[in-house]
Amino acid sequence: MLRRKLLTYLIAMVVLLLAASSGAIWMLQDVLDELDHVSLDEAAYVDTANRMGVAITEIEVELREIQLGRERHLDNLFEHIESLQRDTKALDTIYTKPMFDAHAVYPRITANLQVFSKHVGTLATTEDEASVKANMADAMTASVRLRRDIMLIGQLMRDHTRAETRHAVSKFRWLVLGLAIVFLLVINVFVILMLRVSQMVLKPVGQLVEATRRLGEEEYAVRVQVDQHDEFGELARAYNHLAEQLQLNEQRRVETLGQAAVMLNHELNNASAIIKLQLKLLERQSNGSDAMSRSLRQIDENLARMTATVDALKRVRRIVLTDYTADTKMLDLQKSTAE
């Protein structure tokens, strides 16, 4: 029973501790995920924006090379345009959380990229000067708009991640504070439970120790009061039973001693009465002899002492022994008759 109680308390403590730990880990993980997302996504975003800027420049250089006749294949141009298109699509998806400020800019970038690509395609293939001029102006305009929007989106991104970082750090601070309080509470509950568990053991043990000590002092009437339905309760009941048995034994011994004392007292009273009568006769016959009177008085005193001793035996409440010789015990009459 006691074991079950201890286990119950122990399980409760472990569950409480595990729950608190798991909750703490889960919440910390949440904050760390947020910080992780901010740093990784921002880096990826900045990389992408930078790459887009580089791709636009490379497209312009490649286009110039084609127009100057130094290059007549469009494959590098395609790669740069495709890279730009991929990165434009990626911009909208890199950041795993919605970035509402930038939502108005994405369609603009996509639209400008389409315009830019169309004019680049025309410029790369046309041989008409007027067409070159017309498309060049449009392509440059689209290029400038693209760069401006990429810069703008980068700025929006930085503002957004800064705000998210601040939010995450603030959340982390509150979380640490909250966890500190929670763990203090958990520790307090732990201590209270430990105290309760220790009381559950120490209190009955103390009672039993005290009762045993008093039993050792032959106080057979002492009983232990343990209101527990466990091993300590059983132990207390066993102890009380033992004490009761010892008390009964003692009582029987005292009663026997008392009966023996009554019998002795009876016999001794008879003998004492005869002796006292004879002492009175002897005193009358002593004719005032001091020595004789003194001897008769001593006999009378010792007779009275014997009578008192035997009488005292009738009042024995418990048997208390004392050393008579080294290996012999005798009844301590004074203590045995004491209240």
Added chain:
Amino acid sequence: MKWTKLLLFCSFVGLVLAVLAWLAYRPTIENGPTTASQPTTLPTVPVIRLGLMPERDVFAVRREYQELSVYLQQRTGYGIDLATSNSYRNVLRDFEESRIDAAFLGSLVATLAVDRTGAQVIARAEQTSGISTYTGVIFVPESSSIKELCDLKGKRLAGVRTTMSAALYPVYECKRNHQDESKPEHWHMVWAGTHESVIDEVLSGRADAGAIKNLRLDAFERTHPEQKFRRLAVSAPVPDNALLVSRAMNPDVAAKLRSALLAMHTDEEGQRVLKTLGLKRYVPCSVEDFSAIYDMVETLGPHWPRTAVDGPPPHRPTTRPASAAGNG
């Protein structure tokens, strides 16, 4: 005691698992994709450089032919590298300089490649409508005051260099109609880069008329029903974009390439790629199919330089039958 030990053990295991779970899911600094990753192995298969011409939106052409190149790589086992030239004449130069092994070419460039480099024609595209030829068409916006070819005098005609429909055919049409024997091209040419650019030039007003292949104009009209055009003249049909392989190409490789291309429509993946290209299938083709080109060139005779095509005209291969070229 036994139960206590068991409980402590379970608690310990639980805590260890919790720590492991945290470690497993803890945020890690991920390395982004490396942009400068080095290939670990060098390609061991032969690579075919496949030339493309800027017939229309070059980016769309690139996307579509990338699918085709992947398909051909799977079917032939050879690597396929695409090389898109910025003009028709540069595709021809690539062939002449052996910078490409094969190319999908327009009809005029194809005949020039055959004539100047000995390239071989092996297949041509057949549209989903079942048409495997195209015609040159001279067109104006429907709202234009130009009603017939003679109205083009002094006007700007947009075309594409080194193409049948947009360079050869307009000059041929003038010569055929004897409009001005001394100056067949009595209009001013505006050279755009692609057939679609020609349409843009006409719609933007930078050109009064345009000359392109009918397939492109039809496609544009399908996607822009609000735009209407008047066709002033239409040429005789010539094979649509044909695949030519260089004379230097290993015959086995050429045969494998041809087989893969001609069998495309028989497998599911091939059909998917063909659909991407807007084609039904590839059909066999030979230089004889380009007789209309040779007819036009022969009709032009000494006026060939007025097509603005560099170099001499393509010569009809011997024993090639003559046929009527234009019908407009």
